[in-house]
Amino acid sequence: xxxxxxxxxxxxxxxxxxxxxxxxxxxxxxxxxxxxxxxxxxxxxxxxxxxxxxxxxxxxxxxxxxxxxxxxxxxxxxxxxxxxxxxxxxxxxxxxxxxxxxxxxxxxxxxxxxxxxxxxxxxxxxxxxxxxxxxxxxxxxxxxxxxxxxxxxxxxxxxxxxxxxxxxxxxxxxxxxxxxxxxxxxxxxxxxxxxxxxxxxxxxxxxxxxxxxxxx
Numbered sequence: 001x002x003x004x005x006x007x008x009x010x011x012x013x014x015x016x017x018x019x020x021x022x023x024x025x026x027x028x029x030x031x032x033x034x035x036x037x038x039x040x041x042x043x044x045x046x047x048x049x050x051x052x053x054x055x056x057x058x059x060x061x062x063x064x065x066x067x068x069x070x071x072x073x074x075x076x077x078x079x080x081x082x083x084x085x086x087x088x089x090x091x092x093x094x095x096x097x098x099x100x101x102x103x104x105x106x107x108x109x110x111x112x113x114x115x116x117x118x119x120x121x122x123x124x125x126x127x128x129x130x131x132x133x134x135x136x137x138x139x140x141x142x143x144x145x146x147x148x149x150x151x152x153x154x155x156x157x158x159x160x161x162x163x164x165x166x167x168x169x170x171x172x173x174x175x176x177x178x179x180x181x182x183x184x185x186x187x188x189x190x191x192x193x194x195x196x197x198x199x200x201x202x203x204x205x206x207x208x209x210x211x212x213x214x215x216x
Contacts, residue, residue: 025116025119026102026103026105026116026117026118026119027116028105028113028114028115028116029062029105029113029114030112030113031062031065031066031069031112031113031114032062032063032066033066033112034066034067034069034070034071034074034112035063035066035067036067036070036076039174039177039178040176040177042173044176044177045173045176045177046173046176048176048177049172049173049176050176051182051183051184052181052182052183052210052214053129053131053183054131054134054181054214054215055131055134055135055136055181055210055212055213055214055215056134056212056213056214056215056216057134057136057212058136058212058213059100059101059136060136060137060180060211060212060213064178064180065098065137066112067174067178068137068171068174068175068178068180068211069096069098069107069109070084070109070112071084071170071171071173071174072084072085072096072139072167072170072171072174073085073094073096073107073109073167073170074109074112075109075110081110083109084170085163085166085167085169085170086163086166087163087166088148088151088159088162088163089148089149089150089151091147091148091149091159091163092147093143093144093145093147093148093159093160093163094141094142094143094144094160094163094164094167094206095107095141095142095143095144095203096139096140096141096142096167097117097139097140097141097142097197098114098137098138098139098140099122099123099126099137099138099139099140100123100136100137100138101121101123101136102119102121103116103117103118103119103120103121103122104116104117104118104122104140104196104197105117117197117198118196118197118198122193122196122197123135123138124189125188125189125192125193125196126138126140126188126189126193126208126210127185127187127188127189127208127210128187128188128189129185129187131210132185132208132210134212134215135181135210135211135212136211136212136213137210137211137212138208138209138210138211139171139208139209139211140188140193140197140205140207140208141164141167141168141205141206141207141208141209142197142199142203142204142205142206143156143159143160143163143164143203143204143206144200144202144203144204145160145202145203145204146200146202156204157204160204160206161206161207164206164207165207168184168207168209171184171209171211172184175211179214180211180212180213180214181210181211181212181213181214181215182209182210182211182212183209183210184207184208184209185207185208185209186206186207188205188207188208190205193205
């Protein structure tokens, strides 16, 4: 009887478990130190800036990923902890989640590390268009309104979207400088993606932005 009971519990557990696997199965990724010199001059990058909706599936090298994340939202003034993009009242309320084939990670700019969030390929949740499943990297910008000290609740979204736009433009300019393809979008499967990323009610998904090599 006890044996049958244990088998029944095991079967019920297998049925009830969600399709994604725990984040603990993903290891943190220590990124190499970002290279903060080189690249195309600003005016050239502005001239080349554009949106792409076609991506090659090739993964980005870890050095390129590190450089990309630093350009997007890295710390450029270590003494003060300030970033490469501005934020209202220096709230730094935006987090950058990095969604790749193996799973989703949270970018820790201070430690220059990717912290595991959820295993499994979540790229399809980052947008409603077909091409989002092809890009090797999608950055998801998430604002935490808890950090917006002193802001009126009806202004949270305006601040969140505005600050995310600065980060997105940094990504555009980096990609233009490095010959990468990128495209930002507001069309995101927000409820499903928020659940997969285990976001709190105070967190707002603003944009998602694909990055990869141009499709040939």
